[in-house]
Amino acid sequence: MGNKFWCYTSSKSLLMLSDILFVMTITFVIYQDTQSVAYAAVFPLIRTICQLLAGLFSPVLTDYFQAGRLLKWVPLLRLGMLIVFTAQFHFFQQHMVWLFSALILISLTGGFISPLMQAIMPMLVPANQLVKANSTASIFHQMVQIAGYSFTGMLVLWIGPFYLMWITCVMIVLSYLLFIPVFPLLKQEETVRKTNKMNSFKDGWTIIWRNKTVRTLTFMDVCENIAGAVWIGAITLAFVSHDLKQGEEWWGFINAAYYTGAIIGGLLAAWMSQFIQKQLLLYMAAGSFIYAVLTIVYSLNSLPWLALVLCILMGPAYQIRDVSQQTILQTETPVDDLSKVYSAHYVLSSVSVGLSIFFVGLIADVYGARSVYLLGGLFVLVCSGIAILAFMKQKKESS
Known part of the structure; x- marks a missing residue:
């Protein structure tokens, strides 16, 4: 397993950790502002629906734009949305309609990224090392989940949701930078774009x-x-x-x-x-x-x-x-x-x-x-x- 594998694993781990911070911070903010469990539960539901829609249409976008281009530009689009969202955090916090509208857009971009990231592993290591690579990556992902779910609640209380959102943005930037060495593997020959989107x-x-x-x-x-x-x-x-x-x-x-x-x-x-x-x-x-x-x-x-x-x-x-x-x-x-x-x-x-x-x-x-x-x-x-x-x-x- 070479440097590209470690760059990919570190990038994906940071992306997972940023997602955990984002979800738990927003859930906390919604509950704090509304004092309603029902409102707080709406966000995970919306996020799941958006990921479902993104998963349905991801193959069409993959055929039309190519996986390499999507992995290069969709994370930057998502990062841009998060920066705007964080910069105007207090505005969104006071207007629930705008808050949920922004969350829908951010969740959709996250849903497009996930299946593309999962499909990269066979490009990084030989077939006879896939078990070792998958299990090694899994160790890091489990450690990230433990750290994320264990300490995010305390971090929200200690430093506040506004600063935690900026930390989330920094993590996504670092994740993107770590992923840059993997991009050359995705530069494959252009496939013919399908005219029949239903086939895709x-x-x-x-x-x-x-x-x-x-x-x-x-x-x-x-x-x-x-x-x-x-x-x-x-x-x-x-x-x-x-x-x-x-x-x-x-x-x-x-x-x-x-x-x-x-x-x-x-x-x-x-x-x-x-x-x-x-x-x-x-x-x-x-x-x-x-x-x-x-x-x-x-x-x-x-x-x-x-x-x-x-x-x-x-x-x-x-x-x-x-x-x-x-x-x-x-x-x-x-x-x-x-x-x-x-x-x-x-x-x-x-x-x-x-x-x-x-x-x-x-x-x-x-x-x-x-x-x-x-x-x-x-x-x-x-x-x-x-x-x-x-x-x-x-x-x-x-x-």
Whole structure:
């Protein structure tokens, strides 16, 4: 893994951290100004809808403008919007309509950038190093999430949202500068611009449908996204207070334990990269199965210390599954089409997570948080079993 990989990983990590700061700062400001949880919840909802729309139209823009040009100019456009937004922060803070209008535009540009950034990894490292590269990048991303979600609340109170927004802008500038060495890799031959925009719109979905391996991976990803909704903050807090009989501080302990396990999982995946690379499907299936079993045990448990242990163990299982799945997707999809496939994945993830959060909340209200975790674990177990059978059938047909 060369300098370009480290530049890309550092750039993406800074971009993720700036996004966390931005989201948490704006949520805090909206709640502080309105004293309404409903208003504060509108921003994440708007952001999700904007990312969904951006994911739908990203393939068309990629074909028309090329990925390299989009990655060069869209971040600068987003940075310009953020600078104007921050410079006029007090105005937007006093006018909610203008505030949400600005947030829509900023969220749309962020939605275009994400699938393009994800598709770059196969350009940076050889195919036989993808597992190590994905797991190493995952370690950095998990550490960024821990730092971002742990300290942003304190930073907002200490230095204020206005100055924190300027720090966000500085982080985006640094992220862009770190990404500059990667630009030469994106200077590929100009492809023919498609006159039929509907074909560009359908490309990612067509690849997912026609490629059996990618289709099965997408099925697993959607299923795990649906099950992943059981880990939203409200459900975890309800489980801690009603089932583990602990105070709110254990809510933080549970989250910290999971992220600690995720970092350990990233290190483990990097260490085992040569073995995982040779048996990607096996490790993906094993990680999914172990994660499902641990979730089921977690749902049946009432001991706080055991809950922490289980959350730590879930991290490596999920990370090995995720790294294996990312690597298979990257090797099975042509590099030129990868951003389109990620865009389609992005849309499916947004829809599945949004819907599942709604239904998970209803189930938790009626049957309790414990039943939600149990159903989530069983759902992943069944889906991983179906996927394993599909892969076995596909392997048998190919042989």
